[in-house]
Amino acid sequence: MGGELRAQDAAVGVGGQAGTGAMSAVGHELAEKVGGLLAGGEVRMFLGYGAGRTALRVRPRHVLRPEGAAGLVWNEFCAPSLAKYLLDEQEEEGRVGVLVKTCDLRAMKRLVADRRVDRGRVLLVGVGCAGVVDAGKVEALLVEPVVEAGVQDGKLVLQTRSGVRELPREEYLLERCLHCEDPNPREVDLLVGPEVAPWAARPRDYAEVAEVTAMGAAGRAAYWDRQFARCLRCFACRNVCPACSCRECSLEVWEPMWLPREVSVSEQYMFHFTRAFHVAGRCVDCGECERVCPVSIPLMKLNRALQKEIQELFGVERPWEPEEKEPLAMYTPDDPDFH
């Protein structure tokens, strides 16, 4: 266990904790509460965020001992959803604590509904979230690393070695944040930090789907050929996805080989359509797949196209809610199309 400390000491380095004063206050409250949970044996592990290489990046951090809680951070760059790490924790007894934003809560609900995670063995610590910044978008503008970052009066204030740069925060938020219906997670076991004021979330208008539809058949084929030709088949989109939790993924089965290892245009379509259809009606609209894709493949355009169909055909608006129908994953004897 000595290694944990070593790894974490290095990670806390010079970059320190990003975020505004209010946010580091939440970080302190979080560290204190988590320290208590671990010391009191209420959880055997806590999943949160630690500082990353620059002020724009955080890293998932598994905290195993009360002392480790001090390295937890909470700031506007805490994008990664942590829920899926729970799949690694199925074998061992004891509860695991997880920090969740509203969007992460949807991922949790998905995993619980798919019976891959036992809600009783998870302690959800909710945090109000005023929107997460897309670090990649910001990095694309800057040559120098960001040493300190925070939000002031709706502006993203970035400190680099050679000066301070201000950006309109809203333009740099993740897509999913612009549509966030409620910045405060409900149905959690514990809350840290203050309530966050709700903002006028943009309605989901499927503009990105319309954009692709407008290309026409030939235009669409060329568009997706080009996107898929760039795909590495690294499966990061699948691995990060809360709706992709099969014990054995069809994409990796050798016998029968549903997905040949050959990377060609047609096999790339096979892969991408398999993934998109498998999450259709179960996708929680978190955008994590697209966020982690190293070659910027617009996966959400596929996901949303199916989401839109499912909404129109079956009236399913919020597929992550446990009481919602799962049109592509359920059976009913009075199905009108039943044969």
Place this chain on the structure above:
Amino acid sequence: MRRLERKDMRAFLDKLASAASLVAPVREDGVVVFRPVSSGEQVVLDYVNPVRSAKELFFPQTEVMFRFLPSPVAGITPVQPDRQTVLFGIRPCDLAALSLLDEVFLGGDYRDACWARRRELTTLVGMACEQPDESSCFCTAFGITPGTADGADIMLYPAGEWLGVEVLTPRGQALLDRVLSDGAVALGEIGPPGAASQAGAGGGAGEAGDRLQQEYLKRPVRLGDRLRVGDLAKELDDRFDDPYWEEASRRCLGCGICTYLCPTCHCFLVTDVPKRDDGVRLRCWDSCQFKDFLLMAGGHNPRPTKKERTRQRFMHKLNYFVHRYGRYLCTGCGRCVQHCPVGLDMATVIADLRGVSEHV
């Protein structure tokens, strides 16, 4: 070293494209990748490094090794690439990666025919790095610099309004001769205007070229300068059982981003695709980070958890390879640093292992 005016760059690229099939960095949906191009117009020059490395030009993600016919006419026909190619814009870190992969594919008892053939057919036009990415480039950790030209046939050194052109091999010279043959593009001399004609005047062309080169060789790469590896390989001899591996591996997603973007990772699997009348044997990329990578028939998996898989990736690059070939199997290109979604990248791990800060 000669001088190519920046305004002639497009014409220079057009000539390259007519001399052979040209592969160069292009910006596609906002992402820079190497792509075949037919004219200089398509090429981008303001890039740090294409996200997918140059290795795939020589070790494609899917390669047809040979075709086979079923009995009674059984036989195999090797499939060999035959196009002369020019790869333009390869950076020093990717050049170094090719020489590391030469060790693997050409250095031992076996000569890999597919790799060898593509290497023979490709002329490399390297590009020194004007603007290393400060938060991900760390080539200097491994003794590579923004100006290291080893392995290039021609190296270009940007210098404002012009670029220094250094020819390093006969193959490079042959390509340049073809490009310049019809006089549409010409190279000038380096040095103050008129210096070339005043032979013997202080600071001649040779010296000015050397200065430019030296400037690139000494250019700081902040992250790399902080992470110089030194004896790390030796220190790791005793750290196979370090609890660090398990702790660090917890955050790994087990995806293939790091290994597939890496210019030096080279694991592959071999699979036969039988069709009705014939079939092909393919070699396809594989990744040690995938959980079934070492899965045996019968179900045994020697690297059953993320701990073993994470350790394998870093020990291979920082220790095993050094024992076998005397060099680290990382060139500090920074792709994993930029793209690992959870910050379990080479720079972080080196910093953790050495107890230094990676923050620049």
